Amino acid sequence: MEKLIQITSGRGPLECQWVVAKVLKIFLEEIKQHTIDYEIIHRENGDENLTLKSVTLLLKGKEINNFLKGWLGSICWMGKSTFRKLHKRSNWFIGIFELENLGKIDFNEKDIQFQTTRSQGSGGQNVNKVNTAVRATHMPTGQAVFVQDSRSQLENKKRSVLRLKEKVMGVYIQELERRVQETWTQHLQVQRGNPVRIFSGIDFKKNYKDTSFKKERNTLKNELKNYKNDLN
Known part of the structure; x- marks a missing residue:
């Protein structure tokens, strides 16, 4: 099983x-x-060192669904800003979403058109006079790469396939991320009040959210007990 997951700050600060x-x-x-x-497919660095606007991961394994149950949704961090000390806000939200339609990533080497040409630049007779460079074009998307790393045409062809696959995947990921950004505001409004995980403090300790209402029930029971005692 494979899933694409994005951790994103959306339009957050x-x-x-x-x-x-x-x-x-x-x-x-x-x-x-x-x-x-896991494999980190794409990351977008933040506006300061050690920050990220988003990161996209490809997960592979049998237990992915169970693992993600405790992660997909909005994540809340409670703490004072270390960037703006006078800022009054103390709750900060990000989102973790599954990028759907992974099956649409269809990369087939049969869809690649290869062209050979002479390598460009200095490097001697073998580089300039022999058609060792390779231009590979993925016909369904129009994405292309040019490889002249090696004096071997076969080796350049192999490298061109790998780089072209990475480029096609990158374009697909960017399109998925664009869709996530477009729907971020709606997700945030819906999920802000019910984060799947809450962290707090600079040390980023995890706070488990108690949704059993056990504490509230016990409080009500005690109040009812005290009320009966007062009546007696």
């Missing part, structure tokens, strides 16, 4: 970008405790 970087670290630490492989 610098503080949210800092939270994305912190959450990513914890996210990867928990992945290591499960039989899940």
Whole structure:
């Protein structure tokens, strides 16, 4: 099973970008405790060092769905801004979403058109007079790469396939991320009041949200008990 996951600050400020970087670290630490492989497909650096606007990961494993149950949705960090000390806001939200339609990533080498040409630049007779350079074009998307790293045409062809696949994947990821950005405001409005995880403090300790209402029930029971005692 494979899933594309994005951790994003959406249109959030610098503080949210800092939270994305912190959450990513914890996210990867928990992945290591499960039989899940991951690959960072794309990342967009934040406006300051050690911050991230978004990061997209490809997860592979059998237990992905169970693992993601505790992660997908909005994440809240409670704390004072380290970038704006006088800022009054103390709750900062980011989102973790699944980028759907992974099956639409269809990369087939049969769809690649290869052209050979002479390598450009200095390098001697073998470089300039032999058609060793390769231009590879993915016909369905029009994406192309030019490779002249090696004096071997076969080696350049192999490298061109790998680079072209990475480029096509990158374009697809960017389109998915654009869709996530477009719907971010709506997601945030819906999920802000019900984060799946809450962290707090500079040390980023995890606070488990108690949704059982056990504490509230016990309080009501005690109040009712005291009320009966007063009646007696």
